[in-house]
Amino acid sequence: MVLLSFKVKTVPSCSIFTIKSNIYMNIASPITSQEIEFAPETIFIEESVSDHPLTLDTIRRFPNTPIQRNITYSDAVQMIQKNSSDVFGMGKRKLFLTRFKGSFLKKCPGISPGMVCCNYYVVNLLKNCTYDCSYCFLQDFLHNNPLLVAYVNIEDLISELDQVFRTYPERTFRVGTGELTDSLALDTVIPYSQQLIPFFNKQKNAVLELKTKSNRVENLLRQDSANNVIVSWSLNPQIVISREEKGTPSLKQRLEAAHLCANKGYKIGIHLDPIIIFQDWEKHYYELINSIFKVLSPAQIEWVSLGSFRYRNSLKKIIKERHKNNQLFTGEHVVSKDGKHRYLRPLRNQAYEKIRNFLKKISTDLNVYICMETKEVWEGVTGKMPRSDKKLDKFFDL
Ligand code: SF4
Structure with a gap:
């Protein structure tokens, strides 16, 4: 597979900027303190975005939060390094507002050798x-x-996407915002969705995927249209959520949010990823699948993806330091071709097969695919490669 990079000049458009300013005016006011769960401990503002409408909108939401203006990223990092033994944990609570320079759109970097x-x-x-x-x-x-970090220059992103989608009308673009974050956890703090959704609603060859563990769907429910937008939830049994997914909404809260979005007309995706194998995992995943279909019908679900727990050696050390009570490393793991450790292949195959069978018993029409796995596992579990399955082909379309 070939990595595709687009060299698109990101010229800020005056007209987009003007329209956007109005949108910001609309969205700043109705948020109540109850809707905002996350409040940053400090907001750092890089000089180039000090007057950007989204910067002003964000700081207006947090009148009591200390602000450090005209600060560089490295100076901000140095400040928190002095004050914490868990720098990564503290970094999550400090919001740095800046401008993204370069092209936003890139091919999913999940493509790695043998996967x-x-x-x-x-x-x-x-x-x-x-x-x-x-x-x-x-x-x-x-x-x-x-x-x-929040990149406030969303007008540049929309301008870039518009140009790329027009340049390649024969292609279908499935675009996700949840590679390095949760797509919706901050959506009532920095409501990107309010600009992305209306833009994608109008596209003929592009779909937006908002991938989340959150229940922050207020802004989604306010939209006029759900056209071309898939909201996908990463789900795990509640026992795994409680133990391994700190700070996230419960399974019940996520499913309620999914139910509301499905009724609003959004297409729903389900990611059962990472699947964690532990004592009685089959029973817990079986119950999870039943809970999903108590609130969603198979027809409302665009796909279900499966992926097993995987990690690099460098991550294992960090997990053990930062999450003393985790139960991720109880089984045996082996290195795959991409350098990541996974459960032994027969164990992964068994987990995928069981879960896939639970799903297919609910409905044979469900599109179930396996993410970030070897060809051997794909063929072992599904009996075919994704390109030989017409239903799945659209997800793997190059
Ligand atoms: S895995 Fe958890 S902490 Fe990491 S981006 Fe996703 S929701 Fe956030």
Whole structure:
């Protein structure tokens, strides 16, 4: 597979900027303190965005939060390094507002040697996450860049996407915002969705995926249209959520949010990822699947993706330091071709097969795919490669 990079000039458009300013005026006012769960301990503002409407909108929401203006990223990181032994944990609570320079749109970097990837495009408006899952790869990936970063120049993103979608009308773009963050955890703090959704509603060849563990769907429910937008939930049995997904809404809260979005007309995706194998895992995943279909019908679900727990060696050390009570390393793991450790292949195959069978018993029409796995596992579990399945082909379309 070939990594595709778009060299698109990101010229801020005056007209987009003017319209956007009005949108900000609308969205700043109705948020109540109850709706905002996350409040940053400090807001750092880089000089180039000090007057940006989204910066002004964000600081207006937090009148009591200390603000450090005209500060560089490295100076902000140095400040928190002096004051904490858990710099990554503290970085999640400090919001750094800045401008993204360069092209936002890139091919999902999940493509790695020997792996079949749920191939799509990503854009990063946020870096890091307010939640603190024990298995989160960001702990390793952002080890030296721990701040919660928000790129406020969303007008540049929309201008870039518009140009790319027009340049390649024959392609279908599936674009996700949840590669380096949770797509919705901060949506009542920095409501990117209010600009992304109306833009994607109008596209003929593009779909937006908002991937989340949150229940912050207020802004989604206020939209006029759900066209071309998939909201996908990462789910695990409640026992795993309680133990390994700190700060995240419960399974019940996530499913309620999914139910509301489905009724609003959004397409729903389900990620059972990472699947964690522990004592009685089958029973817990069986119950999880039953809970999903108590609130959603198979027809409302666009796909279910499965992925097993995986990690690099460098992440294991961090997990053990930061999450003393985790139960991720109880079984045996082996290194795969991409350098990541996974459960032994027969164990992974068994977990995928069981869960896939639970799902297919609910409805044979469900699209179930396996993310970030070897060809051998794909073929072992499904009997075929994704390109030979017409239903799945659209997800793997290059
Ligand atoms: S929700 Fe996702 S991005 Fe956030 S901490 Fe958990 S795994 Fe990481």
